[in-house]
Amino acid sequence: MSTLRWCHLGRVGYDAARVLQGRLANARAAGACDDLLLLLEHPPVLTIGRNAAAPAGTPLPIVRTDRGGNVTYHGPGQLIGYPVVALRAAGRGVREFVALLEGALCDTVSTFGVRAFVRPGLPGVWTAADRKLASIGLAVRRGVTLHGCALNVEESAEAGFRGLDPCGLPGVHATSLVGAGARAGLAVDEVAPVLAASVARRLGARAERCQPDDLALTITSSSTSSTNPMGGGAPVPFQD
Numbered sequence: 001m002s003t004l005r006w007c008h009l010g011r012v013g014y015d016a017a018r019v020l021q022g023r024l025a026n027a028r029a030a031g032a033c034d035d036l037l038l039l040l041e042h043p044p045v046l047t048i049g050r051n052a053a054a055p056a057g058t059p060l061p062i063v064r065t066d067r068g069g070n071v072t073y074h075g076p077g078q079l080i081g082y083p084v085v086a087l088r089a090a091g092r093g094v095r096e097f098v099a100l101l102e103g104a105l106c107d108t109v110s111t112f113g114v115r116a117f118v119r120p121g122l123p124g125v126w127t128a129a130d131r132k133l134a135s136i137g138l139a140v141r142r143g144v145t146l147h148g149c150a151l152n153v154e155e156s157a158e159a160g161f162r163g164l165d166p167c168g169l170p171g172v173h174a175t176s177l178v179g180a181g182a183r184a185g186l187a188v189d190e191v192a193p194v195l196a197a198s199v200a201r202r203l204g205a206r207a208e209r210c211q212p213d214d215l216a217l218t219i220t221s222s223s224t225s226s227t228n229p230m231g232g233g234a235p236v237p238f239q240d
Contacts, residue, residue: 004085004205006037006196007215008189014045014063014074017082021146023219024084029142032222036084036215037199038148039192044075044160049137055164067137067147070168073161077154077176079188081195085203088143098123098136101149104198105134108151111194112182124167125151131175132166151195152176153188 049069105125116125125134134151161174200207
């Protein structure tokens with residue numbers, strides 16, 4: 001059985017997390033490490049896909065990314081999952097992997113008493129036709145996944161979406177696990193290991209927790225260059 005190593009990093013700035021994921025993706029593409037899953041929170045930030053229009057009039061920082069999709073919010077109370085998974089080596093396609101993440105997210109939220117579902121053509125996880133609980137946006141470089149998923153856990157995560165159409169969908173509102181009926185006081189830290197186990201199970205892998213120092217060792221022991229943390233070649237985005 002293969003291994004999915006996962007690490008809970010706490011709160012990490014968006015740019016720092018992206019550099020870390022890029023360096024680990026280079027190591028994974030070179031065969032220097034197993035599949036990985038980074039779990040973390042971001043300080044408040046808006047991110048937009050490579051072809052999306054930037055929102056106007058927001059006080060939040062805006063970062064244009066190389067993923068697919070439209071505008072989304074990241075902030076405290078939201079669990080971010082950045083999988084560093086070699087699709088090509090396992091014979092998986094991008095859409096198959098998106099479906100895998102959707103299934104893992106549904107498995108996770110059901111553990112906390114929330115029923116969620118997927119909608120054809122609208123990647124992510126929903127609790128109602130107009131209530132989105134989790135978003136997915138991916139890019140693939142050298143056969144390895146970049147970006148990932150965002151699950152709103154605490155009600156504070158909903159506030160960052162006010163005034164926005166989540167993922168560019170008019171009439172849709174962001175919800176959270178707690179807002180959808182999970183136990184009051186549920187925190188990101190409690191959900192992280194459940195999501196890790198769910199992703200590993202869907203991958204047919206064994207989940208193994210690692211520490212931030214282990215990630216640093218993976219990077220320094222690999223033969224990849226650190227001058228360009230994202231490596232060469234343009235990523236292939238998935239439009240969510």
